[in-house]
Amino acid sequence: MVQNIIDVKNLSKSFDISSKEPGLKGTIKHFFRRQTKSLKVIKGISFEIKEGEIVGFLGANGAGKTTILKMLCGLIYPSEGSISVSGYLPFRRRENFLKSITLIMGQKQQLIWDLPPIESFYLNASIYDLDKFEAKKRIKKLSEMLEIDEELFIPVRKLSLGQRMKSELLAALIHEPNILFLDEPTLGLDINAQRNLRKFLQKYNKETNATICLTSHYMKDITSLCKRVICVHEGAISYDGELDLLLKKLSPVKEILIVCRSEEDAIKLENSGFTVKNKIKNEITIKIENNSITSSLKTILNNFDIEDLFINEPPIDEVIGKVLIKKDYDI
Amino acid sequence: MNLRKYLKVYKKFLHTSLASELEYKTNILVDLITAILSLVGSIFLLSIFFQNSGYIGGWKFEQALIIQAIYTILNGITNTWFNPNLTEIVKHIREGTLDFVLLKPIDSQFFISLKKINPSGFLEIMLGFLLLFFCIRINEINLNLIFLTLSLITISCSICILYSLWFFISTTTIWFVKTWNAIEVLRSFLYIGRFPLSSFSFSLRIFFSVFIPIAFITTIPSEVFLGLSVFWKILLEIIVAIIFLINSRKFWLFALKFYSSASS
Numbered sequence: 379m380v381q382n383i384i385d386v387k388n389l390s391k392s393f394d395i396s397s398k399e400p401g402l403k404g405t406i407k408h409f410f411r412r413q414t415k416s417l418k419v420i421k422g423i424s425f426e427i428k429e430g431e432i433v434g435f436l437g438a439n440g441a442g443k444t445t446i447l448k449m450l451c452g453l454i455y456p457s458e459g460s461i462s463v464s465g466y467l468p469f470r471r472r473e474n475f476l477k478s479i480t481l482i483m484g485q486k487q488q489l490i491w492d493l494p495p496i497e498s499f500y501l502n503a504s505i506y507d508l509d510k511f512e513a514k515k516r517i518k519k520l521s522e523m524l525e526i527d528e529e530l531f532i533p534v535r536k537l538s539l540g541q542r543m544k545s546e547l548l549a550a551l552i553h554e555p556n557i558l559f560l561d562e563p564t565l566g567l568d569i570n571a572q573r574n575l576r577k578f579l580q581k582y583n584k585e586t587n588a589t590i591c592l593t594s595h596y597m598k599d600i601t602s603l604c605k606r607v608i609c610v611h612e613g614a615i616s617y618d619g620e621l622d623l624l625l626k627k628l629s630p631v632k633e634i635l636i637v638c639r640s641e642e643d644a645i646k647l648e649n650s651g652f653t654v655k656n657k658i659k660n661e662i663t664i665k666i667e668n669n670s671i672t673s674s675l676k677t678i679l680n681n682f683d684i685e686d687l688f689i690n691e692p693p694i695d696e697v698i699g700k701v702l703i704k705k706d707y708d709i
Numbered sequence: 710m711n712l713r714k715y716l717k718v719y720k721k722f723l724h725t726s727l728a729s730e731l732e733y734k735t736n737i738l739v740d741l742i743t744a745i746l747s748l749v750g751s752i753f754l755l756s757i758f759f760q761n762s763g764y765i766g767g768w769k770f771e772q773a774l775i776i777q778a779i780y781t782i783l784n785g786i787t788n789t790w791f792n793p794n795l796t797e798i799v800k801h802i803r804e805g806t807l808d809f810v811l812l813k814p815i816d817s818q819f820f821i822s823l824k825k826i827n828p829s830g831f832l833e834i835m836l837g838f839l840l841l842f843f844c845i846r847i848n849e850i851n852l853n854l855i856f857l858t859l860s861l862i863t864i865s866c867s868i869c870i871l872y873s874l875w876f877f878i879s880t881t882t883i884w885f886v887k888t889w890n891a892i893e894v895l896r897s898f899l900y901i902g903r904f905p906l907s908s909f910s911f912s913l914r915i916f917f918s919v920f921i922p923i924a925f926i927t928t929i930p931s932e933v934f935l936g937l938s939v940f941w942k943i944l945l946e947i948i949v950a951i952i953f954l955i956n957s958r959k960f961w962l963f964a965l966k967f968y969s970s971a972s973s
Contacts, residue, residue: 393969453808455966476814488809492729501721505815507714533732 383557383589384427384450389459391420391445419445421613422459429556430587432579434594434604434621436698442613443593444561450591451481451559463557477506480555484565487546489534495545496530499552506553513552520548524578540571547578558582560592564599576602597695628697631665636678637686638662647682660685718815719823726793726825740829744788748781748836775844776931779864781837783926784899786868789830791875794822798879807968818961822876841934850934863930863943866950871899871926873953876961883964899923925949 395417398408420442427433435443448454449461452468452475461468466475489498496517503513521527524544529537537545543563551558560579564572576599583590594600600607600621607624609617617624638644638660647662648654652674655663666674671689678684730737755777759770768776798821801807810820845852929946932938 448808451812453811454969471811473814476812479812481808481812483808486804486806486808488806490725490729492732493725497725497728501718501725502813504714504718504721505813507711507814 380428380430382426383429383464384425384591385460385462386426386450387424387460388422389420389424389446389449389461390418390422390457391442391449391454392416392418392457418457419613420449420456423610423613423615424459425608425615425618427589427591429589430583431606432583432590432592432604434592434600434607435610436600436607437593437610441610443610446610447481447559447561447591447593451479452476453481477553478555479557479559480550480553481559482547482550482561482563484543484560484562487534487542489542489545489549491535492533494531494533495537495549498534498545498549499530502549502552508553516552516554517548520551523581524548525574540567540574543567543571543575544578547575551582554586556586556588558588558590560590560594562594563592564594564596572596572598579603597698600698625697626668628700629668629691631667632671633663633665633690634675635661635663635688635690636682636684639683639685643683647678650681715815715819722824723826727828730826730828737829740827741832744785744829744833744836748833748840751777751781771844771847772931772935774840775848775934776927778837778840778844779867779927779930779934780899781840782834782864783837783867783871785830785833785835785837787830787871787875787896787899788833789827790823790825791872792830793825793827795872795875795879797821797825798876799882802882802968811965811968817965818876818958822872845934848935850936856933856936859933859938859943860930863933863938863946866946867926867930869950869954870946873950873957876957877953880957880961880964883968899926 393416394414396408396412396414398404423446435446437443445454449456450463450468452463452471455469464475464478466472468475489495490501499517500510500513503510503516508516517530521530524547526541526544526548529541529545534542534545547563558579563579564575567575579590579592580603582588590603592599592603604621606619607617607621608615609624633655636644636647638647641660644657644660644662647664648657652664652666655665657663675687678687752774755773756770758765759773763769765773798807801810801821807817807821810817813820844850850856925946929938929942932942
C-alpha cells in the first residue's frame with residue numbers, strides 16, 4: 379500500500395493585514411495610527427497526499443494556494459492544526475527534511491544573475507554536500523532530461539525566460555528531492571516551453587516516483603499532469619478528488635453537432651426526443667448526458683442517415699473557472 | 710555543524726561573488742579609486758582638526774591616525790562583507806527570495822551574512838593595514854606577542870559588534886519591511902568612530918558607549934596600540950561583543966517565526 383507522504387489536519391493560518399483609506403488624509407492616518415486586523419487566510423483544511431502523487435492546487439488569486447504550499451515546505455508557521463511532510467514538522471526545517479524537498483517559484487529566481495547557471499549548480503551542490511563527481515553526474519543527467527546544454531555556460535541575464543526556468547529547475551533538483559513544490563512554474567513561458575516543462579515533470583515523476591504539489595493558472599498544466607486536484611476557495615477546500623470526476627460533475631452534458639444527409643433527416647432527428655440546442659438546415663446540435671453518450675450515439679447512427687458528427691467538449695478553462703468561484707462541490 | 714562543509718560552501722561563495730564582481734571591471738576600478746580618495750580625504754580632514762592645537766581629547770595627531778587606520782580596516786570589512794550581504798537582507802525579505810535561503814540545508818544566518826563579497830573593499834583593508842604599520846613606526850610602538858594578541862582580540866570584537874548591530878537592524882526588516890534609513894544612520898554613526906571617544910562631551914561619550922557602542926569599535930583597539938588600554942576596558946569590549954553576537958543570533962531566529970514571505 380502506498381503511504382501518505384503529506385498529512386495535513388485542521389490547518390489554519392492568520393495574517394495581520396493593515397488597511398488604508400484612499401487620499402492624503404487616509405495616508406496620514408495610516409502613518410500615525412495603522413489599523414491592522416487579523417485575517418484568516420487558511421481555514422481549518424485537512425488532506426493527505428500519497429507518495430508519487432501529482433496533486434494540483436486550484437483556486438482564484440488570493441485563495442490561499444501559495445500559503446498552503448509555503449506551510450507545507452516550512453516557510454510559514456501555521457497558526458493552528460498540524461502538518462507532517464515525510465514524517466517531519468516542516469517549520470522546524472531539519473536538515474534531512476530540507477534535503478528531501480524543493481520549492482520552485484515561477485516568478486522568483488535563485489540563480490546568480492551575472493554568472494552562467496553552471497556556477498549556481500555547483501554552489502547548490504556544495505550546500506547539499508555533494509562531491510564534484512556526483513554533482514557533475516547529476517547535472518549531466520538533468521540537463522539531458524531538460525534538453526539544455528550550451529545554455530549552462532551563458533550568464534543567466536542573457537538567457538530567455540524558458541531557458542532560465544529550465545536552469546532554475548535543474549538548480550532546484552540537483553539534490554534529487556522526493557517532494558517538489560511548484561508554484562506556477564510555467565508563468566510567462568511560451569506554449570512550447572510550457573509543454574517541455576510539463577513533459578519533464580511527467581518524466582521526473584515517473585523515473586523517481588517524486589511527489590509533486592503544483593499550483594498553476596494554466597489549466598493545461600493541471601490537466602496534463604494532475605490526476606487529483608484540491609480546489610481552494612477563500613482559504614477552505616471546496617473540492618478534493620479526481621480531476622475527471624470534477625469535470626464530469628461540472629459539465630454533465632456534451633454538445634453533439636450532427637450533419638445529416640438531408641434536411642428531412644434533420645427534422646426527423648429533431649422530433650425524436652433528444653434535447654435540441656439548435657438546427658440550421660441539415661445541421662443539428664443536440665445535448666446528451668455524459669453517462670448515456672454511447673447508447674445515444676448508437677441509436678442515432680442506426681436510425682438516421684448521418685454524414686458527419688462532432689462531439690464538443692466545453693473549454694476546460696471555462697469549466698474549471700466555475701470551481702474557482704463556488705464554495706462547495708460534493709461528489 | 711559540519712565545519713568542512715561550511716568551508717567548502719564559503720569557498721564557493723568567494724568564487725561566485727568574485728566572478729560576479731569581475732563581470733563589471735569599470736565598477737571595480739571606480740570603487741578602488743573611491744577607496745583611495747576617501748582615505749586621503751579622511752586624513753586631510755583629521756589634520757585640519759589638529760592644525761590649531763596639537764591635541765584633541767588628549768590624543769596627538771599621530772595617535773589619532775591609529776584610530777583612522779582601524780576605522781579604515783573596519784570600513785573595508787564593512788564594504789567587503791557587511792554592505793553587500795546585510796543590505797541584501799532587506800531585498801531578500803521585500804522580494805520573498807529569502808524563501809530559497811531558508812529552504813537550503815545550511816544555516817540561514819551564515820548564508821545571508823557571507824554569500825557575497827565586494828573585492829574593492831580588500832584595497833581599503835590593505836590601505837588600513839599600511840596606515841596602521843606606518844602609525845606603529847611613527848608612534849614607536851614595540852611589537853610583542855601580548856600586544857599582537859590583544860590587538861587581534863579587540864579588532865575581532867569590534868568586527869563582531871559592528872556586524873551584530875548591522876545584522877540586528879537588517880533583521881527588523883521582517884516586521885518593518887524597509888530599514889534602509891536605519892542602516893544609513895548606523896553608517897553615519899560609524900564615521901564618528903574616526904575620532905577618539907575622549908574628544909566628545911560626557912553625555913555623548915555615554916551615548917556612543919552604551920546605546921550605540923560605536924566608540925568601542927575603534928577607540929579600544931587604538932588604545933591597545935598606544936599602550937593606553939586598561940584591562941577592564943578590553944574585558945568590557947569582549948563581553949559587549951559576545952552579548953551582541955549571541956543576541957543578534959537569537960533575534961534572527963526569533964524574527965524568522967514572523968517571516969510571512971512575500972506574496973506571489
